[in-house]
Structure formats: structure tokens, C-alpha cells
Amino acid sequence: MAMKNARILLVEDDEDDYIIARDCLEELDEYTFEIDWVATPHEALEQLKGNQHDICLLDYQLGALNGLTVLEHSTAIRCRVPIIMLTGQSDKVLDKLALDAGAVDFIVKNELDSPRFTRAIRYALARQEVEKERLERINAETKSRSKDRFLAHLSHELRTPLTSILGYTELLLGNQKAEPVKDELNIILNNGKHLLSLLNDVLDLSKIAAKKLELNPTTIYLNSFLVDIYTLMQVAANDKGIKLRLSSITPIPDEIYSDPTRLRQILINLIYNAIKFTDMGSVEIVITSERQDDQYQIQFDIKDTGQGIPTEKIDKIFQPFEQVEDMVSRKEEGAGLGLAISSELATKFNGSISATSTVGEGSCFTAVVKCGVTANKHCAPLSLTKQLANDKQTSLPPLQGRILVVDDIPDIRMLIGHITNSFGLTVDFAENGKQALDKAILNLDNHTPYDAIIMDIHMPHMDGKEAVVAIRDQGFSGYIIALTAATMKGVEQQLRTLGFDGVISKPVDKALLHHSLSKVLAPQNGQKVRVENEKSEANEADNSTPSHHIMLVEDDVDAAEITKLLLESLGAKVSVAHSAEQCRALLATEKRWDKILLDLHLPDEYGLDLAKHSQLTSYTDELIIISGEDLSEEQLKHEGINRALLKPLNKQKLATLVT
Incomplete structure (x- = not known):
């Protein structure tokens, strides 16, 4: 069996005791020890500060001071080295004091050649190995999260200028005045697209390595x-x-x-x-x-x-x-x-x-x-001439409506304005989320709401995520598209949960943007599209049926707010509790609820325990657990839970609660 290496700090002011401890350590066959010997508390703390040792053997009596002083100070300097206290005689009180101060074990010196000393060393080293593995895992996870944040930032920083380069080049190519320099513009366009493809390749490879690339069939x-x-x-x-x-x-x-x-x-x-x-x-x-x-x-x-x-x-x-x-x-x-x-x-x-x-x-x-x-x-058989009805149309039919374009970068704001204006739309602009919120409120107050909003995610003063929640909170029910360079797994779902209806990635694809807007905006012949008819019919249906009264128990304020907004947009009446205590307070004011949505992890009580102890099932027709983890049907049935909703929640999932 291969020998294991371990580095030991021996704190002992008696040379004879040092030699005895060293000899006992050398008798452990499976380990090869590198021993650092110091004799004073000050030297001991200097060594422990570096967290370079696998274990420390600490003598209790060190001149005028004792080992307990070293233990107390080692906690203050965030020492992670397991410390075993050594003493000349057995003392239960001292044993307890040492363990309370942070020692992992307490050994009497006359037991240094006993099996108890051997076990103490082995257990301490085993614990240290486990702790090292835990710290390495945490460091790896931290690096992975840092890499994800870096890639998201890199994607945003690179895609943003590419949006302007590609977008404005395409606009110029469509202008007859640019005919003399069309060849040069095509060179710019082709190289810009090549740069974008290289960026996409690097990000794709990173997403694959991080297991964050998902297929969208x-x-x-x-x-x-x-x-x-x-x-x-x-x-x-x-x-x-x-x-x-x-x-x-x-x-x-x-x-x-x-x-x-x-x-x-x-x-x-x-x-x-x-x-x-x-x-x-x-x-x-x-x-x-x-x-x-x-x-x-x-x-x-x-x-x-x-x-x-x-x-x-x-x-x-x-x-x-x-x-x-x-x-x-x-x-x-x-x-x-x-x-x-x-x-x-x-x-x-x-x-x-x-x-x-x-x-x-x-x-x-x-x-x-x-x-x-x-x-x-x-x-x-394959046919090179066969064309299907779903093929992309070369010409984009004109639309009508008034939209708000929100982006902090003037070039991109103007580019999106040019593109949407070419669709036949009237365009208004905002430079950040706060300005977008103010304009949305003003138009709502004047009973002239925008037909749609196209909003960048990363902006100063108020970003797109904060803005969409605030705009929805003011009662805006129109179509809102997120404009983002972040393409990592889960981003689109997160944005839709916040209140966005669609997501367009940078650089902007003109046909894709037109397709997204055409879902809700009328073509210029005045014929409303099917989506809007469906919305109005749904609203009429909502008005003709009584509202569901739902209690939402969710400790995360942002998650509770967006879930409440989504449920209210579906015609439900929602009361929110952020803890088990607030949940009980709501139950005291109202005894019957159509549904209770209960988060599994609350700050003051586990969700399943709250359901059981408060007998929530007697207050509602349906008790539903909200969780980020899968729960078995047997577990739900045993606790009286009707069903579970897996986070993140979206409008489609919540719609099943009010139908």
C-alpha cells in the first residue's frame, strides 16, 4: 500500500517529550510525517496562520501560557488545522475546556504509544482530508460560477458593439446612396459575421464544457x-x-x-x-x-x-x-x-x-x-425543388402600432428604431429602465399605452429585469421583448418568469424581431392577429368567472412579487406571506382559500412541517408545494399535498391553477 504524506506541527517546550512524540509518530506504518517543531505559543500561532499543516499536536503547558490560549487565538486567525491537545495528566475538566475551545481530541502523554493515540492521529488526518476535498469542491464551484459570470459579461460586451456594426452595415446596404461603397460595406458585413461566428463558437464550447448547453427541439x-x-x-x-x-x-x-x-x-x-x-x-x-x-x-x-x-x-x-x-x-x-x-x-x-x-x-x-x-x-425521396408552406418569406409584411425601444447605448437604440420603423411602426425611445417606467406610466395614465416594448437587460439606473417587474406592477399588460446578449442555459426561462413575453438575442435578427412583434401587432390592413383575439376572449372569460383567492407563501421577495403579478394577470386574487408566521396570521383572518401555494424552504419552518402542523389542508381545496427539487408522489400524498410545482414558475404553469 502506498505511503501517505502528512505535515505535522508539534508545539512542545520539552525536548524529551518532543522526541517521544516524534518516535511514536514514526511507528505509524502507513504515513510518512514531516514534522515542524516549535516551543512557544507565538511561534505556534505564526505557523498555524498559514494553514499549511495537516495536524497540530499542542502541549497544554507552555511556560507562563497554556495551550488553551493558542486554541482561542487560532479560531480568531481562521486556522483550519485540526489540533490535538497533549497534557501530562488526565483531567476531565481540562478535556472539556480543550474540546470547547476547538481541539479535535485530548491525549494524555503517557498514552502516546497506545492505540488511542494512533486512532486520534488517523481520525484527525481523515477529517482533514475530507475538509480539503470539501474546500477544493467549493473552490471549483466558485471558479465555475465566476467563469459563467465572465462568459455572460464577455458575451454582452462583445455582442453589443457587433449589434451596431452588423445592423448599421445592413441599413447602409439597403440605401441607394451607399451604392459606390457597396463592396466595402459587404466586406465589413462579412467580417463582422465571421467575428460573430467565432464568438459563438467560443461560447458554445464553454457552455458544452460547463454542461449548460441545451437543445430546443x-x-x-x-x-x-x-x-x-x-x-x-x-x-x-x-x-x-x-x-x-x-x-x-x-x-x-x-x-x-x-x-x-x-x-x-x-x-x-x-x-x-x-x-x-x-x-x-x-x-x-x-x-x-x-x-x-x-x-x-x-x-x-x-x-x-x-x-x-x-x-x-x-x-x-x-x-x-x-x-x-x-x-x-x-x-x-x-x-x-x-x-x-x-x-x-x-x-x-x-x-x-x-x-x-x-x-x-x-x-x-x-x-x-x-x-x-x-x-x-x-x-x-429528397427533392431539391420542393418548397414547403412554412418557408421563410423574403418580404416582411408591414405592421402598425406604437412601440417603446429601451437601450442605454445610443447606436443600438437608434438601430432598433430604424428596424422597427421599417416595419411601419411608430417608435418612442428610453435610455434606461427608469425612463422606460416613467414613460410607460405616463402613457397608461393618458390611456394611450404602448403596443409593445423592446427592452435591453443591462442598463444603468434601473436594469431591464427591475424595469419589467415595475412596469407590470403598474398594470401594463402589453407585449414586452427582452433584448439580451446572455445566451446561457436558463436565461430565457428566468426572463419570461420576470414578465417578459419574448426574448431576442444580440445581434438582432431583423426577421426574428418582426416575427416576434407580428404575434401581437396588427398588420397595416387593419386585421387583428389571432393572438390579440385570443387575449381579448380570455379577458372576457376572466371577467365572467369569479376570481380565485390564492395564498402564496414564499420567503423570496422578488419571487413572490413576480408570482403574484403573474397570478393576478390570470385573474386571481393573491395574498402573500413571506414566512410560516405570516402564513398563520393570514389563516387567522380568513378561513377559506381556493388554493395555498407553499414554498418548501421557509426561513422559520420547513414547508412540509408547516403543512402538517398547521393542518393547511383544512383551509383550502388544494394545497400545492413550490419547490426547486423533485418530490415523490408518495411523499406528497403522505403530507396531504395535492401536487407540486417545480421552480422556476412561469405563466403557463400558473395558468393551470386558475382554469
């Missing part, structure tokens, strides 16, 4: 999806004078259920790489589809006639920042992240990416992904 019309990618890649192939072919060996499903953004990212990375490293010949994409129970397995073989990859480098190309050519001398652009990200994404799809290659003849990259099956299970 939806229905994909596969034929049209593939034609779009083929059309896009055809431009790059034409630029290099090579042929691009797309075909399928088997019929492919009309529809699949998967994440279109991430699947597109995999295919574009692989196809673009093939085109990039092929100077003459062709790139061929061959698709094979196979139904496996409740999912499709789809295989994409991307074959090229390019330069090929040496056998010894095949595995390395899927590692971050690894490329076939030298980073300094190579002529191809990119940071070497595309294949690494594609490989990780394929794993997210329960698939894989592999490669075979012959130098001088070409390569074949094979991507296998698994996708869900939709209600439409029909399969048909």
Missing part, C-alpha cells in the same frame, strides 16, 4: 431544411469553382422533431470544412434515414475530393483548437473549434461524428443523429 420540415442548407453552401462552392451535390439513398421523413439551430450548425460546419479544404473536384452530401421505434436515425456522409488528412491527425481534429495545418502558416481562416463543437453537439443528439481520409484523395465525414418522430410519419 421543434418540428423540422426536413426536405426544406436541407434545401436551405444546400442553397447556402452552394454559394461557397461556386466561389471555389467546385461542384456541390446533395442526394439521399433512402426516402427521408417529411417531418422530424429536433433542434434546427444545432442540427444546422453541425451540417454547415462539416460541409463548409469540406468546401474549404477542396480546391478542385466536388463535395457530396449523402443522406440515409432509418426508423427506429419512436425515433429516426439520420446519417449524413459529407465526401470531398480535397487534400485529405494524415491518419495520425484524424483523432486530433475533433479536439478544440486543433487543425491539420499549422496555426501560424496556414492559409485557412477559423479558430479550429468547428469540428470539436460539432462532435459535442452530435453527442447531444445521441449520435456521433467520425472521419476517414486518404491524403491527396479526399475525406469523408459521417454524422449520425437521432431525432424524434412527429404525428406526420410519411417519408418521401
Whole structure:
């Protein structure tokens, strides 16, 4: 068995006792000890201050002072070293004083050669190892959180100027006056998009490493999806004078259920790489589809006639920042992240990416992904001319309405104003959340509320999160879109919970912004869209039915406020308690509640204990636990709980309570 190393501080003013303790320590076979010997309390505290030792053996009697003084001072200097007190004779009172002062054990010196001393040393070292592991885990978690905050800040700081660069360049390209410099503007636009793609690659890789990247599956019309990618890649192939072919060996499903953004990212990375490293010949994409129970397995073989990859480098190309050519001398652009990200994404799809290659003849990259099956299970041969009804329209229909654009950066504020104005909308501006709140209140008081608000998240004076809660609190029920550069997992859900109806990431996609606004704003022919009709019908229904009276017991003030606002927007009457004590006070004033929402973790009592001891079930038709952890049905049933809602709460979840 391998020997363990341990560093011991021995505080002893008698040299003979030091030698005896040292010899006893050396008899412990499984440890090799490095012993530091000091003789005074002052020297002991200087050594303990550094927390460099695994254990300290501390003599009780040290000249005019005693070991208890060292123990008391060690607590003040935040010493984490376990201390064992040594004394010349057994004394129960002294034993208790030492343990109360922070010692982990108390040993009489004539027991130094006994099994009790051996056990005390082993237990103290074991506890120290556990404590070290705990501190290392805390440090790792702290570093991970710091990294997340840094990435969020980096994303915001980089995406914000890119919004202006890309947005204004696109605006200028649409202006006839810019015709003489159109080539130069296209260079700016293309390089800006390239910079954005590199930023996205770095952030994607970081999210994958932190296990924070999630898929957002939806229905994909596969034929049209593939034609779009083929059309896009055809431009790059034409630029290099090579042929691009797309075909399928088997019929492919009309529809699949998967994440279109991430699947597109995999295919574009692989196809673009093939085109990039092929100077003459062709790139061929061959698709094979196979139904496996409740999912499709789809295989994409991307074959090229390019330069090929040496056998010894095949595995390395899927590692971050690894490329076939030298980073300094190579002529191809990119940071070497595309294949690494594609490989990780394929794993997210329960698939894989592999490669075979012959130098001088070409390569074949094979991507296998698994996708869900939709209600439409029909399969048909691939058609490069087939267009589906859901394809994006090239022209954006004009809208009508009045909106408020909120952003602290003038360039972006003006850019969003230009874009929304091009939709046919009347635009007002605010520089921060406080100004947005003031304008929203003023327009509400004048009975001319905005039809929609587009609001940045990070602003001085009052940020977007604070502003949306305050604006909703004033009674604004219109559509509010969050404008954010933060794309980490959970951000969109958090923003929707606060009161935002939609989230648009920076840089702003004009078509996506139009699509989001078109859900609630009328087109210029005056015909109201379906969403608004549904809202008005829902409001009429709410007015015709009696309100639910709900007690919300939640200690987090912000969480309670947004939950209350959401429930009230659904027509419920809500009373809030922030503790078990306030809950009991509300029960004393009113005996019947339609529902009681009870947070699991309250400052003065555990939620399940409150439910049991206060017999909350006798006050309500339905008792619902709010929790950030999954609770078993048996546990809920045993405590008389009807059901549980998993945090974070949103309007959709809460709507089930008032229907």
C-alpha cells in the first residue's frame, strides 16, 4: 500500500517529550510525517496562520501560557488545522475546556504509544482530508460560477458593439446612396459575421464544457431544411469553382422533431470544412434515414475530393483548437473549434461524428443523429425543388402600432428604431429602465399605452429585469421583448418568469424581431392577429368567472412579487406571506382559500412541517408545494399535498391553477 504524506506541527517546550512524540509518530506504518517543531505559543500561532499543516499536536503547558490560549487565538486567525491537545495528566475538566475551545481530541502523554493515540492521529488526518476535498469542491464551484459570470459579461460586451456594426452595415446596404461603397460595406458585413461566428463558437464550447448547453427541439420540415442548407453552401462552392451535390439513398421523413439551430450548425460546419479544404473536384452530401421505434436515425456522409488528412491527425481534429495545418502558416481562416463543437453537439443528439481520409484523395465525414418522430410519419425521396408552406418569406409584411425601444447605448437604440420603423411602426425611445417606467406610466395614465416594448437587460439606473417587474406592477399588460446578449442555459426561462413575453438575442435578427412583434401587432390592413383575439376572449372569460383567492407563501421577495403579478394577470386574487408566521396570521383572518401555494424552504419552518402542523389542508381545496427539487408522489400524498410545482414558475404553469 502506498505511503501517505502528512505535515505535522508539534508545539512542545520539552525536548524529551518532543522526541517521544516524534518516535511514536514514526511507528505509524502507513504515513510518512514531516514534522515542524516549535516551543512557544507565538511561534505556534505564526505557523498555524498559514494553514499549511495537516495536524497540530499542542502541549497544554507552555511556560507562563497554556495551550488553551493558542486554541482561542487560532479560531480568531481562521486556522483550519485540526489540533490535538497533549497534557501530562488526565483531567476531565481540562478535556472539556480543550474540546470547547476547538481541539479535535485530548491525549494524555503517557498514552502516546497506545492505540488511542494512533486512532486520534488517523481520525484527525481523515477529517482533514475530507475538509480539503470539501474546500477544493467549493473552490471549483466558485471558479465555475465566476467563469459563467465572465462568459455572460464577455458575451454582452462583445455582442453589443457587433449589434451596431452588423445592423448599421445592413441599413447602409439597403440605401441607394451607399451604392459606390457597396463592396466595402459587404466586406465589413462579412467580417463582422465571421467575428460573430467565432464568438459563438467560443461560447458554445464553454457552455458544452460547463454542461449548460441545451437543445430546443421543434418540428423540422426536413426536405426544406436541407434545401436551405444546400442553397447556402452552394454559394461557397461556386466561389471555389467546385461542384456541390446533395442526394439521399433512402426516402427521408417529411417531418422530424429536433433542434434546427444545432442540427444546422453541425451540417454547415462539416460541409463548409469540406468546401474549404477542396480546391478542385466536388463535395457530396449523402443522406440515409432509418426508423427506429419512436425515433429516426439520420446519417449524413459529407465526401470531398480535397487534400485529405494524415491518419495520425484524424483523432486530433475533433479536439478544440486543433487543425491539420499549422496555426501560424496556414492559409485557412477559423479558430479550429468547428469540428470539436460539432462532435459535442452530435453527442447531444445521441449520435456521433467520425472521419476517414486518404491524403491527396479526399475525406469523408459521417454524422449520425437521432431525432424524434412527429404525428406526420410519411417519408418521401429528397427533392431539391420542393418548397414547403412554412418557408421563410423574403418580404416582411408591414405592421402598425406604437412601440417603446429601451437601450442605454445610443447606436443600438437608434438601430432598433430604424428596424422597427421599417416595419411601419411608430417608435418612442428610453435610455434606461427608469425612463422606460416613467414613460410607460405616463402613457397608461393618458390611456394611450404602448403596443409593445423592446427592452435591453443591462442598463444603468434601473436594469431591464427591475424595469419589467415595475412596469407590470403598474398594470401594463402589453407585449414586452427582452433584448439580451446572455445566451446561457436558463436565461430565457428566468426572463419570461420576470414578465417578459419574448426574448431576442444580440445581434438582432431583423426577421426574428418582426416575427416576434407580428404575434401581437396588427398588420397595416387593419386585421387583428389571432393572438390579440385570443387575449381579448380570455379577458372576457376572466371577467365572467369569479376570481380565485390564492395564498402564496414564499420567503423570496422578488419571487413572490413576480408570482403574484403573474397570478393576478390570470385573474386571481393573491395574498402573500413571506414566512410560516405570516402564513398563520393570514389563516387567522380568513378561513377559506381556493388554493395555498407553499414554498418548501421557509426561513422559520420547513414547508412540509408547516403543512402538517398547521393542518393547511383544512383551509383550502388544494394545497400545492413550490419547490426547486423533485418530490415523490408518495411523499406528497403522505403530507396531504395535492401536487407540486417545480421552480422556476412561469405563466403557463400558473395558468393551470386558475382554469
